[in-house]
Amino acid sequence: MNEILHTRHYLNASECNAQRRISLPLLVQRLIEIATDHATQLGVGPADLRVNSLAWVLSRLTLEMKAFPSINSYYSLNTWVESINRHFTERCFSITDGDGNPLGYARTVWIAIDLESRRGGDMTDIMAHAPLVAEPCPIARGSKIPTVTAPDLVRSHRFSYCDIDFNRHVNSCRYIEALLNDRDVEFYDSHAITRFEIAYMDEIHYNDLVEIRRSTTGNSSTYEITRDGNPATRARITYS
Amino acid sequence: MNEILHTRHYLNASECNAQRRISLPLLVQRLIEIATDHATQLGVGPADLRVNSLAWVLSRLTLEMKAFPSINSYYSLNTWVESINRHFTERCFSITDGDGNPLGYARTVWIAIDLESRRGGDMTDIMAHAPLVAEPCPIARGSKIPTVTAPDLVRSHRFSYCDIDFNRHVNSCRYIEALLNDRDVEFYDSHAITRFEIAYMDEIHYNDLVEIRRSTTGNSSTYEITRDGNPATRARITYS
Numbered sequence: 001m002n003e004i005l006h007t008r009h010y011l012n013a014s015e016c017n018a019q020r021r022i023s024l025p026l027l028v029q030r031l032i033e034i035a036t037d038h039a040t041q042l043g044v045g046p047a048d049l050r051v052n053s054l055a056w057v058l059s060r061l062t063l064e065m066k067a068f069p070s071i072n073s074y075y076s077l078n079t080w081v082e083s084i085n086r087h088f089t090e091r092c093f094s095i096t097d098g099d100g101n102p103l104g105y106a107r108t109v110w111i112a113i114d115l116e117s118r119r120g121g122d123m124t125d126i127m128a129h130a131p132l133v134a135e136p137c138p139i140a141r142g143s144k145i146p147t148v149t150a151p152d153l154v155r156s157h158r159f160s161y162c163d164i165d166f167n168r169h170v171n172s173c174r175y176i177e178a179l180l181n182d183r184d185v186e187f188y189d190s191h192a193i194t195r196f197e198i199a200y201m202d203e204i205h206y207n208d209l210v211e212i213r214r215s216t217t218g219n220s221s222t223y224e225i226t227r228d229g230n231p232a233t234r235a236r237i238t239y240s
Numbered sequence: 241m242n243e244i245l246h247t248r249h250y251l252n253a254s255e256c257n258a259q260r261r262i263s264l265p266l267l268v269q270r271l272i273e274i275a276t277d278h279a280t281q282l283g284v285g286p287a288d289l290r291v292n293s294l295a296w297v298l299s300r301l302t303l304e305m306k307a308f309p310s311i312n313s314y315y316s317l318n319t320w321v322e323s324i325n326r327h328f329t330e331r332c333f334s335i336t337d338g339d340g341n342p343l344g345y346a347r348t349v350w351i352a353i354d355l356e357s358r359r360g361g362d363m364t365d366i367m368a369h370a371p372l373v374a375e376p377c378p379i380a381r382g383s384k385i386p387t388v389t390a391p392d393l394v395r396s397h398r399f400s401y402c403d404i405d406f407n408r409h410v411n412s413c414r415y416i417e418a419l420l421n422d423r424d425v426e427f428y429d430s431h432a433i434t435r436f437e438i439a440y441m442d443e444i445h446y447n448d449l450v451e452i453r454r455s456t457t458g459n460s461s462t463y464e465i466t467r468d469g470n471p472a473t474r475a476r477i478t479y480s
Contacts, residue, residue: 072286165254
């Protein structure tokens with residue numbers, strides 16, 4: 001059993017974004033993949049939880065990057081469980097280049113929901129045998145993201161078939177794509193994402209019509225995705 | 241040097257589509273990745289070609305699947321070069337389950353274009369040292385896909401930031417997503433893709449407005465993506 005799961009990846013050209021780096025959605029996808037693999041190694045993977053009618057839900061993700069892995073280069077990911085309480089568990093990540101130099105860190109908050117009641121299970125039971133690791137993750141925890149009151153952009157959006165995941169909800173990464181798509185390709189030539197926070201509050205399903213609202217202050221944009229006026233996701237992106 | 245590149249993959253739950261299988265776009269992404277890796281092993285990867293101001297372009301892909309790899313299971317991919325002539329090279333793939341049982345096959349046609357003239361290079365020079373392999377790939381080559389004359393669906397579409405690849409064109413897989421998104425999630429519960437053909441005819445760029453036209457006969461749909469009335473991509477999807 002690895003207390004810290006370490007994986008090494010090669011960033012193939014065909015995976016890169018227009019800036020010839022890993023995209024934020026693909027990096028988040030990779031983090032979710034290794035979180036899932038590590039949970040499985042610890043005996044609390046999706047298949048283990050399913051036996052008790054439970055499923056992992058990513059509730060919150062916070063990430064800070066000095067630089068994103070670049071085209072045709074190796075990068076490494078590390079993940080470990082930092083804390084467990086009744087309501088949620090915190091899982092951390094570090095992202096390094098091929099030589100082990102830090103590129104960034106991420107923090108995630110996970111809950112396990114009962115597939116029938118949709119209520120959260122007691123994490124201290126579920127994670128009773130998971131090792132806690134006191135590895136440094138030197139980024140601030142995600143803070144409460146406020147509602148968007150004075151938007152500089154409002155648009156409606158409908159998620160499509162390819163946005164839907166195996167749980168029949170919108171894939172966690174496709175929310176992020178919908179937010180990034182509010183800017184044009186030239187914006188990302190001159191702006192690098194340095195910090196990203198997202199809070200998944202309610203599940204969005206196939207063909208749901210949502211509204212995306214954005215407000216921008218300085219080099220930081222706050223987003224809210226609402227359905228029928230209720231917040232489903234909030235996010236904040238800080239650029240350099 | 242591997243004449244046939246063999247790779248083994250685990251289909252993580254977080255990568256699956258609503259039918260709890262690998263999606264067609266993600267499978268095509270994996271095929272492009274291992275094609276790129278194999279080309280690099282053979283000394284004709286993107287970085288090698290770039291020295292001579294050349295770049296690989298996927299011109300055509302044909303794929304037949306008995307079944308797509310399913311959630312939380314291993315699958316394997318094999319790729320090899322089947323033929324080379326002045327104008328293009330043919331690369332084949334087999335897809336097997338974790339036990340080596342065939343799930344499907346794919347054929348691709350690649351050209352190397354000069355980055356300045358946008359013309360094709362002489363493949364017999366570029367691929368002079370590549371080994372040809374006479375491994376069976378028992379699916380019919382892609383045939384000419386006709387224009388769509390009597391569409392049952394016409395819609396306009398604009399590709400967004402996250403659809404753009406490192407060459408600043410629409411990512412090959414994002415065309416496929418745009419086509420699949422014309423059907424709802426329930427359609428795919430009752431219809432499995434058994435054969436897929438796509439011909440990339442012209443590059444589409446960020447913010448290009450395109451028209452997607454579809455015609456359906458029996459269990460087969462033909463698609464055309466046009467820009468300013470000119471065909472950019474044609475595709476055919478056959479369902480069971």
